[in-house]
Amino acid sequence: MSCTNSQLENKKANDNENTVATLPVKSGTKLKADEVTRKNVGAMVQLVNDTSYQNAGKRKELSVSIQNKIDTLVKQCSMKGAEHDALHAWLEQLLKDVKELKEERDEYIENYAAVKKDVESFYDIFE
Numbered sequence: 001m002s003c004t005n006s007q008l009e010n011k012k013a014n015d016n017e018n019t020v021a022t023l024p025v026k027s028g029t030k031l032k033a034d035e036v037t038r039k040n041v042g043a044m045v046q047l048v049n050d051t052s053y054q055n056a057g058k059r060k061e062l063s064v065s066i067q068n069k070i071d072t073l074v075k076q077c078s079m080k081g082a083e084h085d086a087l088h089a090w091l092e093q094l095l096k097d098v099k100e101l102k103e104e105r106d107e108y109i110e111n112y113a114a115v116k117k118d119v120e121s122f123y124d125i126f127e
Helices: 005-014 017-022 035-048 056-075 081-102 108-125
Strands: none
Touching (some): 035 056, 035 108, 056 081, 056 108, 081 108
C-alpha cells in the first residue's frame, strides 16, 4: 500500500508546524529506509547536487523536477511505523521549502540551499 498526497496533506493540516523539528530519532540512531525510498532520495540528491541549478533561471525546472521526484517517492512509499512517520516529517519540511523555491522571489539561492539541505538531511535520519 502506498501513501497518497492527500494523506500527507491531511497529516500536515492536523500536525503542529514544529513537528518536523522533533523527528522520532534517538541520538546516534538512524531509522531504516527501504530500498525504493533510498533510490528515490538518491535521485533527489543527484538533482540538487547538479550545479547548473544554482542559476535562478532554472528555478521552474528544478522545482518541477524535485516535485516529480517527491511525487514518485510518495506514490511508491511502503514504509510503516516510526520509519514511515519520520519519512513524512522529513517530507513536510522538504515540501515547505520546495513551495518557497517555486515562488518568484529574489531569495532563490537561499531557497535552493534550503531544499538541498533538506534532501541531504535524509541521511542524518535514515540509513
